[in-house]
Amino acid sequence: MKPVHPVVVVARTSLRQIYRKVRESTRMTVFFFVIPVFFALQLSGLFGPGAYDVGQQFARGDSVAAVAQVRGATLSGLVLLSLMGVLGAAGGNSEFKDRYVAFLTATSTRSVAVGSVARQTAIWTALFWPAALTAGVAFAAGADMPVAAVSLVAGSFWLFVVAGVVTAPVGFAARWVLDGYDLSGNARFGLGVVMLGVFYLVLFTREYVSAVLEATPLSWAGDLLLVTVPGAGASPVLAGGFLAVSLGLVGVALAASVRLAAAVWYGDHVRRPTEETEVADVGQSTPIRDVLASVVPRPTATLVELTWRRTKRTPKTLWYVYPGVFVGLVMGEQLVYHGPFSTAMYPAIVAFAGSLAAGSGFTLNPLGTEGDALPGLLTSGLSSADIVRAKALAVVLPAMPLVVGGALGVALGVGDASPLAVLSVGVFALALAVLAPTLSLALGVHYPPDSEGLLGGSVKVPNKSASAVYTVGMIAVAAPGFGAVGALALSPSVAPTTLVGGVAVTAAVASVVSWFAYRHAVARLDAYSVE
Amino acid sequence: MAAIETDGLTKRYGSVAAVEGLDLTVERGTIYGFLGPNGAGKTTTMRLLTGLTRPSDGTATVAGVDVRDRDRLGERIGYVPDTPPLYEKLTAREQLSAVADVRGLDPELARERLPELLDRFGLDAADDRIETYSKGMKQKTSVVQAIVHEPDVLFLDEPTSGLDPNAARTLKAALTELRDGGAAVFLSTHVLPVVDELADTVGLLYDGELLAEDDPERLKADLDGETLEDAFVELTTDADPTARLREQS
Numbered sequence: 035m036k037p038v039h040p041v042v043v044v045a046r047t048s049l050r051q052i053y054r055k056v057r058e059s060t061r062m063t064v065f066f067f068v069i070p071v072f073f074a075l076q077l078s079g080l081f082g083p084g085a086y087d088v089g090q091q092f093a094r095g096d097s098v099a100a101v102a103q104v105r106g107a108t109l110s111g112l113v114l115l116s117l118m119g120v121l122g123a124a125g126g127n128s129e130f131k132d133r134y135v136a137f138l139t140a141t142s143t144r145s146v147a148v149g150s151v152a153r154q155t156a157i158w159t160a161l162f163w164p165a166a167l168t169a170g171v172a173f174a175a176g177a178d179m180p181v182a183a184v185s186l187v188a189g190s191f192w193l194f195v196v197a198g199v200v201t202a203p204v205g206f207a208a209r210w211v212l213d214g215y216d217l218s219g220n221a222r223f224g225l226g227v228v229m230l231g232v233f234y235l236v237l238f239t240r241e242y243v244s245a246v247l248e249a250t251p252l253s254w255a256g257d258l259l260l261v262t263v264p265g266a267g268a269s270p271v272l273a274g275g276f277l278a279v280s281l282g283l284v285g286v287a288l289a290a291s292v293r294l295a296a297a298v299w300y301g302d303h304v305r306r307p308t309e310e311t312e313v314a315d316v317g318q319s320t321p322i323r324d325v326l327a328s329v330v331p332r333p334t335a336t337l338v339e340l341t342w343r344r345t346k347r348t349p350k351t352l353w354y355v356y357p358g359v360f361v362g363l364v365m366g367e368q369l370v371y372h373g374p375f376s377t378a379m380y381p382a383i384v385a386f387a388g389s390l391a392a393g394s395g396f397t398l399n400p401l402g403t404e405g406d407a408l409p410g411l412l413t414s415g416l417s418s419a420d421i422v423r424a425k426a427l428a429v430v431l432p433a434m435p436l437v438v439g440g441a442l443g444v445a446l447g448v449g450d451a452s453p454l455a456v457l458s459v460g461v462f463a464l465a466l467a468v469l470a471p472t473l474s475l476a477l478g479v480h481y482p483p484d485s486e487g488l489l490g491g492s493v494k495v496p497n498k499s500a501s502a503v504y505t506v507g508m509i510a511v512a513a514p515g516f517g518a519v520g521a522l523a524l525s526p527s528v529a530p531t532t533l534v535g536g537v538a539v540t541a542a543v544a545s546v547v548s549w550f551a552y553r554h555a556v557a558r559l560d561a562y563s564v565e
Numbered sequence: 566m567a568a569i570e571t572d573g574l575t576k577r578y579g580s581v582a583a584v585e586g587l588d589l590t591v592e593r594g595t596i597y598g599f600l601g602p603n604g605a606g607k608t609t610t611m612r613l614l615t616g617l618t619r620p621s622d623g624t625a626t627v628a629g630v631d632v633r634d635r636d637r638l639g640e641r642i643g644y645v646p647d648t649p650p651l652y653e654k655l656t657a658r659e660q661l662s663a664v665a666d667v668r669g670l671d672p673e674l675a676r677e678r679l680p681e682l683l684d685r686f687g688l689d690a691a692d693d694r695i696e697t698y699s700k701g702m703k704q705k706t707s708v709v710q711a712i713v714h715e716p717d718v719l720f721l722d723e724p725t726s727g728l729d730p731n732a733a734r735t736l737k738a739a740l741t742e743l744r745d746g747g748a749a750v751f752l753s754t755h756v757l758p759v760v761d762e763l764a765d766t767v768g769l770l771y772d773g774e775l776l777a778e779d780d781p782e783r784l785k786a787d788l789d790g791e792t793l794e795d796a797f798v799e800l801t802t803d804a805d806p807t808a809r810l811r812e813q814s
Contacts, residue, residue, distance in 0.1 A: 406653075
């Protein structure tokens with residue numbers, strides 16, 4: 035029997051590992067099922083306008099507009115895929131060497147590098163291509179032209195392969211740069227956030243991006259996808275050109291990946307992080323700890339200060355804070371900037387999104403973020419109440435002035451807000467700023483240290499399920515107050531009792547929930563048992 | 566009052582008993598060598614005695630404190646688990662200073678004690694981040710962290726793992742000193758010469774049950790072994806070790 039090529043072995047083994055991990059976790063199975071199904075339903079047009087409707091539009095004779103839509107979607111999709119590929123490749127490469135160390139000592143670097151690129155591309159394709167496939171079939175069904183599905187399905191598959199492979203060297207290069215330059219953890223994380231920002235920017239300006247790229251050879255991708263759609267005006271020459279060029283790019287990208295992987299895995303360019311470490315005298319405390327210790331017991335102050343210091347040095351642990359901020363930006367854009375609400379809505383958005391973000395850090399996984407040090411903390415003599423209070427304080431102390439101050443500042447800044455409206459927003463923000471850390475702690479202690487997500491290297495972030503449940507809880511409590519401010523933002527003549535009543539309900543519920551959440555977190559930690 | 570006292574201590578995971586009916590007494594001022602093959606339940610016992618894992622049945626007190634009362638227990642014990650419980654992003658100096666503060670150690674005392682311990686254990690890279698340390702350096706930091714407050718009972722799980730001979734000797738000296746000062750040391754390791762050299766009493770755990778307990782010399786004599794390793798191998802490879810012990814006695 036002919037031996038299997040090492041590339042296939044590497045890709046197959048690492049994919050099998052992921053497959054079993056997914057199979058053994060209900061949450062991950064659901065994730066891998068829900069994501070493609072969600073996008074497939076969205077794109078196909080089963081709910082709302084989608085590919086099926088565009089197909090029907092094509093069949094009705096409005097082919098120019100329909101074809102333009104397909105071409106636009108192809109281009110923006112290609113850009114989004116590339117950005118996602120770069121993010122994934124840059125993040126994933128940090129683990130590559132550890133992940134493939136057994137292979138690296140058994141076969142060539144080239145085989146391992148190509149196998150790893152194949153693995154990444156396969157995951158990407160498995161997650162998102164089913165949506166493109168469904169959309170292609172839906173278009174063909176809508177247009178009543180089965181043959182149209184051929185190039186739409188096969189072409190989109192090729193785009194996924196190209197995007198996955200071509201972005202791999204960018205990821206390796208990014209990792210090489212990050213490892214080789216003495217960037218601080220914050221700077222590295224900042225780069226990641228900037229990349230995410232670019233991703234979202236493209237997402238929101240996809241029509242504009244498509245229009246710009248229409249004049250470039252990238253638009254030939256549209257010809258590839260439409261080449262078997264009768265009457266779509268796609269050029270087989272341009273489709274072939276795209277195929278040839280992209281094939282060449284895949285070859286070049288694989289060669290570059292091999293070179294860059296070797297540089298990342300074996301290079302001696304990695305520098306130790308030396309900055310940021312303040313040398314403290316032994317037994318002598320820091321000024322922050324001393325100040326805190328003047329208001330709370332010293333052990334609590336120490337834990338608060340320690341949490342801040344560790345977070346500063348591992349900012350990735352705040353991963354879920356950024357989506358919270360992003361939610362605020364989207365709400366502002368959708369509800370006020372392009373929506374029906376007046377600017378009076380902005381302060382409530384700041385209060386809600388700010389609080390949501392504040393509680394989405396280490397408090398969502400208080401045990402897991404302790405890492406190996408957890409047994410040390412639990413046997414340090416600190417009570418569960420001390421630990422919970424310290425973790426909550428570590429959030430409340432910076433978040434309270436930011437969230438409450440921010441909401442009040444915006445309320446005063448947007449002008450013509452009545453004193454009652456400003457006061458209501460202040461109460462609303464205060465209630466949510468207290469609720470956020472206590473609620474997230476109460477939920478976070480339910481997730482044992484080994485169930486959090488691993489975000490590159492040894493950095494752990496809160497469990498996705500904890501984040502989802504926490505978000506739902508925050509929405510439920512904030513709803514009455516948010517709705518009341520919303521009513522004011524829709525109609526300034528709304529009765530003051532509506533505003534005060536809504537905010538009062540949120541404040542009262544938040545106070546009660548915060549208290550029970552705190553007590554629950556303490557009780558849960560008390561009963562915590564390393565199993 | 567004994568430093569460690571357990572009565573029928575049991576931990577079950579479903580139908581599997583990791584520790585079954587453990588009756589143990591460790592006196593103050595002694596070093597207890599806790600031995601057993603892989604999977605015997607040593608780490609689970611350590612976790613039960615340090616309050617990290619809740620017992621399914623039975624009772625246990627450490628330094629007079631019920632192991633279910635983790636808050637009070639923490640004040641009296643030090644624990645060196647097999648994986649050093651350290652914050653990788655801190656320096657050893659920051660870590661130890663924080664632990665001293667968390668444990669409520671007088672700052673003046675900490676200022677005196679910590680440099681002495683750092684010096685003694687050769688932690689000369691105390692201002693580098695722990696993430697850059699070798700396994701042995703991490704282990705030394707972990708040991709210093711566990712003894713900084715001079716605990717009544719010190720638990721160590723494979724403490725010499727990764728230590729160079731100098732550091733291992735320093736650790737052994739420190740453990741002997743702690744014992745001489747009246748503390749109890751509960752030491753689990755596979756490095757049997759260390760137990761042979763230090764332990765006043767040896768307990769052998771097998772399949773979650775305490776199979777034998779005696780001072781090392783008597784245990785060796787009972788099992789006709791020249792070294793503790795001979796005795797260990799003899800006992801743990803026997804098809805029916807319990808019957809064998811009954812026969813011996």
